[in-house]
Amino acid sequence: MVRTSLAVLVIDENRIRAAIIEAGLREAGHERVTVIHDVAGIARRIAEIEPDVIVIDLENPNRDMLENMFQLSRAVKRPIAMFVDRSDQASIEAAVDAGVSAYVVDGLRQERVKPILDMAVSRFNAFSRMARELEEARSELESRKVIDRAKGILMKSRGLSEEAAYTLLRKTAMNQNRKISDIAQSLVTAAGLLRPAEDE
């Protein structure tokens, strides 16, 4: 099926995401994958690698520099076009939505490149999902910490048990139609403000 393997260059400053894409490409049988995190000296690297497909993240401010380099085509032997087929609007949209862009050596057939692009798009999306879940987990941990501190303040200042302190927080949150962590944060902030000054 694959006559000669394509040389794929991944340019991504995010090392974790780049590693995920590289792994995906290798699983799909692409052996000639190169990952670059830093664009310094990239012209020489591209000349060495002679990539057929270049995948780059859209957040990279160096896209203008790279495109100019492709067009001058001194570093890259053959002209590079973005995507295989400009008429494939859906895949272009999916790529931009996912935050990835691709450049392909002119003349490469669509069926050879499309799977690489689709893979990059799905891995970019998976990475975004993972980053979002990580952020949610982090903020949940933060909430739990602040609730623990609020409970501690209530237990100390009002002589409540841990369970009673939590119940009071929960009731207040329900009455005010707010999240428990918000009520806890307000309490912690207020307690900090009301704490007797030690140095004055």
Next chain:
Amino acid sequence: MSMGAAHQITAGFMPLFDSAVLVAAGELGFAAREGIELTLHRETSWANVRDRIAIGHFHLAHMLGPMPLACNLGLTPLASETIVPFSLGLGGNCVTISNAAWEGMAAHGAVADLDPARAGAALGALIRERAAAGRDALRFAVVHPHSGHNYELRYWLAACGIDPERQIEIVIVPPPFMADALAAGRIDGYCVGEPWNSASVAAGTGHIVTVKAQIWRNSPEKVIGVRKAWADENPEALAALLRSLHHSARWCQDPANHGELAAVMAQPGILGLPPAVQMPILTGHLQLGGGAELDIDDFFVPFDKAANFPWKSHALWYYTQMVRWGHVAHTPDNLAIARDCYRPDLYRSALKPLGVALPGANSKVEGALRLATAVGATGAGLVLGPDGFFDGQIFDPDEIDAYIAGQKSALARFLL
């Protein structure tokens, strides 16, 4: 406001000060007063702006003046037809060079007066001296190949007898990286908008040697590029937006508002730089390096001098420079594409209800006005110019072939 707005418009911008008229329209309520909910998206590259216009994420964007031409001429990887109904101002760029290159230029007669001819002569002498000593060519950076920066840098160098294709190297660097690249010695000079020139001067790592406002006074820079398919289907939304940009530009020009404008642009989601850094472009009072400072007339003009009018002669001048430097072939079809890209008709019809001064012509002879001049216009009086090129040349858009041929023969002289 959001639910009640008659028009929803999404616009992209790059973190550069000359996005101010668009940003202020959104941030200060000029758009809302015209019934527009304007959503602004900051982008990280011009390629992203172009792609998001092409796939319809953005209806319009802050763009480099030649960029819509490049899209329509098929010079970019992914593009949709883009038109220009509004210009975001005149001037605003500088050429900054490293301390080492400045010392070399000073040894050949450069002084801190920003005079393009004197600075160019000194730079030419330095370049010849370096070549004779077998040293590497100086490396300059611009922000994009299809940019006012690239074309004005090349124009200046060529008019001073320096061949930008052979005697120096020109590379692309994103604006926020310019000062660092200069400080690290990766480049010897650059042409970029503010605040990225003053940034090198403030860091003590560069000297401003000349400015766009002296290479070509009151010359075009950024524009509003609009996806043509959207403009065709939404003429009322576009007209309302152009009126809001007109009011925003008038507000931005008024010195009484400069402090507030600087604060708006300083916000983390816009430029994310302190307000003080925004002031040189607004006052035209620049530190040049080494303690020298200068007041520059018409350094950046967001509204006066018909700054927002999308002159076809501006687009055609860019076209001649694209031809000059081999970016596009000069053919009747390409010329027609360049002629149709800027749309003064849309600007005029949107602003007509306001009863403001509007130029009567779509094109003008560029470089002909030695002094500020009142011109024929509908509505109240209108003052244009001065608009001279520093080398005294004139661009007559009715004589494009002769202009291109003249520059080609001037170029050929370098190769002798």
